Amino acid sequence: MRGTRLSGDTPAEALLRSLGITSPDEIDLEAIAWSIGAKVREMELPSCEARIIGCQDQAIITVRNSGDPRRRRFSIGHELGHWIHHRGRSSICRSSDIGNPEAASQLEKQADRFAADLLMPRYLFVPSVAQLKRPDFESIDELATTFTTSRLATALRCVDIGTWPVVLICHGPSGRRWFKRAANIPDDWFPREDLDPSSPSFPVLFGTVERTRIQSVAASLWFDRRDASRYRITEQSLKARGGTMLTLLTLTDPKMLTQGNR
Structure with missing residues (x-):
């Protein structure tokens, strides 16, 4: 039985319900792509991660046949986002264009949002998050296994959904590269x-530490607010791609979520 689109559904979620x-x-990307006129194929792509070429109502999506299969799935979802939102434009996407919070292009960000909605639709993702004990990378890895998505894509989705009062931060050796926080954090x-x-x-x-355990620390270690030392948060970090580090901060004190509480 095919589902009925709900008023709050995004285009990707509506497609899944349909x-x-x-x-x-059940999220078979090749079958989903076929249902909207796109054929997926894998091959060697030395200069890009994925591309889509379309004509009228038919398209061919080509993804690199090497690397992480979970990243390949996100790349397919990303190209389907271009097909739905940017039809009529050719798209050749480098690795840095797909699933990258630092990407500047609004077109690439829109394609990323479509991919996240397609691979981790809210109507399936939110109930899965609700079953987890606490916000940490172990929970994120569990979700990533369930939805066949990368750790980074899953962590970003957890922030987007807003169930957890968390901030996700990426650091490189020269400092913070990007961060994303839940909408309920001031x-x-x-x-x-x-x-x-x-x-x-x-x-x-x-150093050589791969991952820390989740632990309570002073908020002033991570935030510049002059009253930050009054609060405790939890932090957990792990090594990520390209010599970077991902950190998940959880604001455990409800007072921290109140605007103007200084």
């Missing part, structure tokens, strides 16, 4: 540019 998809293991909880040497995460970025 196909009667009710569990993550803007004045703005992460510091630098990484405090006393943070338990410091050996992850500059």
Whole structure:
């Protein structure tokens, strides 16, 4: 039985419902692509991650046949986003264009949002998050296994959904590269540019530690607000691609979510 589109559904979620998809293991991207006139093929692509070429109501999506299969799935979803939203334009996407929070192009960001909605639709993702004990990378990895998505894409989706009061931060050796926070966190909880040497995460970025356990720390290690030392948060970090580090901060004190609470 095919599902009925709900008023809050995004285009990707509406597409999934129209196909009667009710569990993550039913999200067959090749079949979904075929249903909207796109054929998926894999081949060697030395200069890009994925591309789509379309004519009228038919398209061919080509994705690189090497690398992480979960990233390949996101690349297919990304190109389908171009097909739905940017039909009539050719698209050749480099690795840095797909699933990259630093990407500047609004077209690429829109394609990424479509991919996230397609691979991790809210009507399936939110109930899965609700079953987890706490916000940490172990929970994120569990979700990534369930939805066959990468750790980064899953972590970003957790922030987008807004169930957890979390901030996801990426650091490189020269400092903070990007961050994303849940919508319920006030803007004045703005992460510091630098990484405090006393943070338990410091050996992850500059040493050999692969992953820290989740632990309580002073909020002032991560935020510049003058009253930050009054609060405790939890932090957990792990090594990521390209010599970077991902950190998940959870604002555990409800007072931190109140605007103007200084």
